[in-house]
Amino acid sequence: MFKELKDLIVKSKHLIFFTGAGISTESGIPDFRGPSGFWKTNKPIYFHDFIESEEVRKKSWERSKDTKDKFQKVEPNIGHKAIANIMKKTPNSHLITQNVDNLHQKSGVPDNQITELHGNSTYAKCLECEVRYELAPIYKAFSEKGKIPFCDECGGIVKTATISFGQPMPEEEMRIAQAKTVLCDLFITVGTSLVVFPAAGFPQLAKEIGAKLIIINNEPTDLDAIADLVIHEQIGKVFSNFSID
């Protein structure tokens, strides 16, 4: 099984990794959408409400700060590192992720080889002009003065750079993910149950254009039946001692 995985990776000319929450749970980040996930006990904040209400924005910044305090020491795990290593040695490889934790970047995958479908929680952006803001000064002003951020450039609302419930998928990222997928010959999903659409459409698209599909997840997924190789294991176990020359 692991030999087959390695052979397919080595033969691939256009490899795509597609990752979800499962890869980061082994770094101690909970699966927000899973059965015991964050969203089962905390009511999601919808994008529309964030835009409309200052109270909701305050609540959102408070929650974001709490989460940040809790997870600031989180590091990439063996799965992140193995993927970074494989991508370094595989020309034309690309990573599409549903995660917002920045751990793939931290493990050494260059920005231009990563497409983040749900954004990134480690910085903020103006919703109007998309200028980037760092979180530390925002949290400082919030805890000391209860101030929530507006854009210095255009006065727009500043929000963490994640895609919230009810917020449209980012057009540019969706376009890049699609363009990369139609070129791939091997598509490997890691740690995602493949139920969140439209993101879960990418492995299906890969199959449609004739690429091989490998699914690595610790439990069955909706697309196991169409995959060329299915590995139901802990991700760390799959990638421990895994190396390509």
Ligand code: ZN
């Ligand atoms: Zn702005």
